[in-house]
Amino acid sequence: MTALLEVDGCTKRFGGLVANHDVTLAIEPGEIVGLIGPNGAGKTTLFNCISGRLHADEGRIRFAGADITRLGADRICHLGVARTWQIVRAFGRMTVLDNVMCGAFGRTNRTSEARVRARRLLDFTGLAGHEPVLAANLTLADKKRLEIARALATQPRLLLLDEAMSGLTPLETAAAVDLVRRIHAELGLAICVVEHVMEVVMPLSHRVVVLDHGEKIAEGEPRDIVRNELVIRAYLGDRYGAGR
Amino acid sequence: MTLVLQAVVNGLEMGLVYALVAVGLAIIWGLMEMINFAHGELLMLGMFGAWWFSTTLHLDPLLAIPPVALVMFGVGRLIYTLLMRRVQRGETFAQIFATIGLFFFLQNSAVAAFTSDYRFVEGGLLSRLSGINLHLAGLSVGLPLLIAGALALVLFLALYLLVERTEFGLALQATSEDREAAMLVGIRPQRMFAVAWGLGAALVAVAGAILANFFAAYPQVGFPFTVLAYAIVALGGFGSILGTLLAALLVGVVQSVTVVYLPPAFKDAFVFASYLLIGLLRPQGLFGKF
Amino acid sequence: MPALALAAAALIALALPIPLQVAGYSYFVTVAFLVILNAMLGVGWNVIGGWAGQFDFGPNVFFAVGAYVAALLAVHLALSPWLGLVAGVGAAVVICAVLTWPITQLRGHYFAIATVAIWMIAQPIGATWELINGSRGLFLPLRPATGPLDAVVSLRFPGRSKALAFYYVILVLFAVTLVLLRMVDRSKLGFYFRAIRDDQEGAEGIGIDSRLYKVIARSITAAVFAAAGVVYAFWALAVFPEQVLDLNWSTFPMMATVVGGIGSLWGPVVGAVLLIPISQLMGATLGAGPLAGRGIDLVVYGVIIMLVAALRPNGLLSLPWRAWGRRLVGRRR
Numbered sequence: 001m002t003a004l005l006e007v008d009g010c011t012k013r014f015g016g017l018v019a020n021h022d023v024t025l026a027i028e029p030g031e032i033v034g035l036i037g038p039n040g041a042g043k044t045t046l047f048n049c050i051s052g053r054l055h056a057d058e059g060r061i062r063f064a065g066a067d068i069t070r071l072g073a074d075r076i077c078h079l080g081v082a083r084t085w086q087i088v089r090a091f092g093r094m095t096v097l098d099n100v101m102c103g104a105f106g107r108t109n110r111t112s113e114a115r116v117r118a119r120r121l122l123d124f125t126g127l128a129g130h131e132p133v134l135a136a137n138l139t140l141a142d143k144k145r146l147e148i149a150r151a152l153a154t155q156p157r158l159l160l161l162d163e164a165m166s167g168l169t170p171l172e173t174a175a176a177v178d179l180v181r182r183i184h185a186e187l188g189l190a191i192c193v194v195e196h197v198m199e200v201v202m203p204l205s206h207r208v209v210v211l212d213h214g215e216k217i218a219e220g221e222p223r224d225i226v227r228n229e230l231v232i233r234a235y236l237g238d239r240y241g242a243g244r
Numbered sequence: 245m246t247l248v249l250q251a252v253v254n255g256l257e258m259g260l261v262y263a264l265v266a267v268g269l270a271i272i273w274g275l276m277e278m279i280n281f282a283h284g285e286l287l288m289l290g291m292f293g294a295w296w297f298s299t300t301l302h303l304d305p306l307l308a309i310p311p312v313a314l315v316m317f318g319v320g321r322l323i324y325t326l327l328m329r330r331v332q333r334g335e336t337f338a339q340i341f342a343t344i345g346l347f348f349f350l351q352n353s354a355v356a357a358f359t360s361d362y363r364f365v366e367g368g369l370l371s372r373l374s375g376i377n378l379h380l381a382g383l384s385v386g387l388p389l390l391i392a393g394a395l396a397l398v399l400f401l402a403l404y405l406l407v408e409r410t411e412f413g414l415a416l417q418a419t420s421e422d423r424e425a426a427m428l429v430g431i432r433p434q435r436m437f438a439v440a441w442g443l444g445a446a447l448v449a450v451a452g453a454i455l456a457n458f459f460a461a462y463p464q465v466g467f468p469f470t471v472l473a474y475a476i477v478a479l480g481g482f483g484s485i486l487g488t489l490l491a492a493l494l495v496g497v498v499q500s501v502t503v504v505y506l507p508p509a510f511k512d513a514f515v516f517a518s519y520l521l522i523g524l525l526r527p528q529g530l531f532g533k534f
Numbered sequence: 535m536p537a538l539a540l541a542a543a544a545l546i547a548l549a550l551p552i553p554l555q556v557a558g559y560s561y562f563v564t565v566a567f568l569v570i571l572n573a574m575l576g577v578g579w580n581v582i583g584g585w586a587g588q589f590d591f592g593p594n595v596f597f598a599v600g601a602y603v604a605a606l607l608a609v610h611l612a613l614s615p616w617l618g619l620v621a622g623v624g625a626a627v628v629i630c631a632v633l634t635w636p637i638t639q640l641r642g643h644y645f646a647i648a649t650v651a652i653w654m655i656a657q658p659i660g661a662t663w664e665l666i667n668g669s670r671g672l673f674l675p676l677r678p679a680t681g682p683l684d685a686v687v688s689l690r691f692p693g694r695s696k697a698l699a700f701y702y703v704i705l706v707l708f709a710v711t712l713v714l715l716r717m718v719d720r721s722k723l724g725f726y727f728r729a730i731r732d733d734q735e736g737a738e739g740i741g742i743d744s745r746l747y748k749v750i751a752r753s754i755t756a757a758v759f760a761a762a763g764v765v766y767a768f769w770a771l772a773v774f775p776e777q778v779l780d781l782n783w784s785t786f787p788m789m790a791t792v793v794g795g796i797g798s799l800w801g802p803v804v805g806a807v808l809l810i811p812i813s814q815l816m817g818a819t820l821g822a823g824p825l826a827g828r829g830i831d832l833v834v835y836g837v838i839i840m841l842v843a844a845l846r847p848n849g850l851l852s853l854p855w856r857a858w859g860r861r862l863v864g865r866r867r
Contacts, residue, residue, distance in 0.1 A: 051739060077741035089736030091729050093797075102729045105722040106741035114722070154740050273643070327844055334847020337583065341792035342847075344785055345839025352829030352836065359828070463829075467781075471650065478647040509658040516651035523640055523648060 002065065004029045004190050005050065005081075005158055009059035012045050012214075019045040021214045022059070027158065027190050032180070034205030034222070035194045038234055042214040043194045044086055047160050051083045052076040064157070078106065082156035084147040086163045086194075092136030096127060099135050099146055103153030118153060124186075125149040125179060141172040148179065158190045159183065165200050177204060198235075202226065210234065246382060251500040253383050259496025260393030261454060263400050263489045265469055266476035268448035270488040271407070274477045275420045276440045278328060279336065281343035283473055284466025285350035286445045290316060290452025291461035292354060295363045305368040305456055306395075312453045313446040320445025324438045332437075347467075354463035362460035370457040392454045399450060403443070404485050416440060420483065448473075472512065475519050494518070543803075547705060555698045563697040567704055567769070569810045571762055574708045575787035576794070576802025577715055578758025583788065584797035585724060586751035587731025589646030592653035593752075593759045594783035596626040598660065600760025601767035601778045605672045606665075608768075612675070615689045619764045626760030630753045638745040641734070653779065660775030671774035674767065689768040700769050707765060711758055712799070718754065719799055727751050728797075759783075786810075793842055795851030804850055812838065 003026035012020040019042045048054040052073035100118035165173045195201045202222040210218040212234040297308035331342040370388040377384035407413035418426040419436040480487030502514040554562045582590045603625045604618025637648040661669045679685035691699035726747045729737040790805030816831035
């Protein structure tokens with residue numbers, strides 16, 4: 001079986017700063033992959049390269065066999081990669097329903113069809129009842145939900161969630177985790193979650209990739225990763241690792 | 245070839261004055277991101293100020309610079325506190341709308357006060373020096389414009405130091421970067437905006453007082469300068485004071501070289517054509533930070 | 535807009551000029567013509583400015599394109615203005631798309647100055663291009679209409695009926711524009727424009743080609759401006775570059791939009807209905823008499839604009855009209 005997403009030797013520099021160095025990873029269809037690492041490890045940069053917001057300086061990124069390294073964000077979305085943003089990018093002056101319809105218009109030109117699909121996704125994500133509210137007036141948790149609904153409306157095969165749970169209360173986080181599980185179970189999407197809270201990622205992911213200083217330092221099943229010395233060192237600092 | 249070189253020299257001289265015209269806008273628009281459609285009308289007020297000063301008090305128009313700067317600083321602050329502070333709460337487009345109103349108001353107040361006749365400043369130092377040229381390697385440099393350019397350069401550099409090197413300038417930049425963060429460290433944004441408007445108005449009015457020595461003052465004189473100033477600030481890049489200077493010099497040169505080959509009507513068109521060309525190659529302007 | 539208000543507005547628009555015409559106040563009919571013309575330009579500008587959220591300071595270029603294309607076809611090929619309308623709109627859309635595509639890689643203020651740049655370059659071209667007679671201008675051929683049908687087909691209306699006839703011509707075009715734009719507003723295009731306005735990167739992330747849709751938005755604006763330009767040319771019977779490229783063709787629609795309420799379909803209409811009569815009224819009262827030519831009318835006009843901007847920076851439609859309406863209806867019961 002060929003992987004859905006293949007990132008092959010991806011390097012991204014900002015001036016002298018290397019945000020990603022030679023990162024290689026693959027995501028299989030229907031898989032939940034956790035992408036973790038300390039702040040500034042290059043997780044969001046990698047997301048940006050995959051989703052076409054930035055372009056990798058070196059390396060190749062393939063999605064479903066097609067080379068997407070240099071494609072624009074809109075084209076990559078059409079191929080089936082959707083994402084959410086660490087700092088929410090909901091369309092603030094549009095209603096919740098209109099936000100999701102914008103996503104649905106990627107697959108249809110008919111307003112009525114887009115509306116039907118959007119309503120279905122609002123039901124699915126638990127936002128039903130908020131349709132006429134302006135996105136700017138939602139709570140943070142609902143904005144993040146809205147972004148997920150909008151991303152799902154583009155009918156992706158791979159969903160990239162950039163810190164979909166950061167800044168949420170424990171209760172909201174639990175609901176968000178539940179939503180991700182349902183997206184996986186009911187829609188069968190491959191999902192990549194960026195998160196720096198280990199407790200959230202570990203139980204959710206089938207496989208975890210760890211970035212530190214822009215490089216991949218570990219990859220494996222969650223229970224192996226929590227015991228990986230490099231990972232512990234990256235998270236807790238050298239002293240802890242050396243003193244063991 | 246000499247003709248072109250001569251045009252370049254003339255253009256550089258003019259460019260120095262343009263820099264002073266544009267730098268006021270570089271603060272209001274480039275740094276504080278507020279739109280002022282009536283920028284050229286503030287210049288017009290400066291021109292009339294110098295004209296009124298020299299005809300009623302019989303003093304050299306260059307001596308009008310300090311009072312014009314002082315008065316216009318107050319006018320700029322007033323425009324902010326009375327008008328733009330309220331307009332700021334709305335959409336950005338509301339700023340365009342409000343300053344179009346300001347444009348009508350200032351231009352036609354000048355018509356009402358001075359009529360649309362052309363007013364010439366006479367008997368000043370610069371007009372007495374007119375016709376005197378310095379000759380250098382076969383090129384002649386007009387002395388009055390050279391003095392005006394030098395004056396503009398000095399003022400420009402003073403402002404550059406004020407914005408880049410002083411605590412006040414830092415506070416101004418902080419306000420433009422992030423208003424809420426600036427408030428957290430004790431900067432009062434509205435005061436910063438008011439001072440920025442004051443400074444912007446004073447600088448462009450001083451440019452007007454200098455220009456009054458070379459061009460006739462009349463109520464409609466401002467708008468072409470408004471358009472040119474926007475091109476210069478965008479060309480230089482947002483938030484870059486030094487970029488504004490270099491862009492102004494470039495604009496002066498493009499204008500005067502264009503006139504060597506084409507009818508004068510095209511001189512601004514070529515300025516804007518170079519803006520498009522440079523903009524497409526470098527979307528963030530020549531020296532823009534983003 | 536509630537159906538009742540819409541019907542009332544339509545009725546007033548249709549009926550108002552007739553008593554004015556009968557009473558011999560054809561000047562006021564001309565004012566009404568200008569109101570509708572600017573309302574039309576306003577709703578056109580609203581597409582790129584209000585919906586797509588892009589600063590466009592140079593839509594007047596396409597007003598000029600429409601006026602010139604239709605005038606050229608009338609002068610050289612004796613073509614009907616209605617065919618000129620199709621050609622003018624088509625030419626404006628093509629020219630706008632070609633010119634706008636490259637500048638869409640500029641954002642925010644840089645894009646705005648690029649639209650000014652195109653206008654600044656168009657001016658000396660208009661003033662010197664021999665094909666369009668440079669600054670000497672193009673004069674439309676004068677020939678009396680052979681009958682009522684010919685008058686409508688060739689937009690030649692005799693004497694005193696001209697003002698009224700052109701009022702209805704622009705009203706029809708305006709109505710068509712409103713219907714079409716309402717369709718655009720509710721279609722994928724409208725959604726995409728507003729998505730780009732609210733967050734360009736977010737929009738690209740859900741598959742929206744922001745450059746393409748900005749070009750489409752501006753081309754729709756250009757089409758509306760060109761259509762208005764064609765009517766203007768046949769109304770003025772001559773096309774001069776400094777007249778059709780006048781800055782007011784950009785600023786007035788923009789101002790009408792901001793006064794009414796940016797982004798809503800009806801905002802520019804409300805704005806034009808208020809602004810144009812005020813400026814004409816000022817001109818007719820304060821601009822005449824002993825103070826004529828001293829700009830007093832425009833001083834007052836400027837003050838009014840500043841007051842509206844300071845008190846209602848989000849436009850008059852942002853006032854609680856609905857609540858007032860409800861209270862009014864409630865009191866009557």
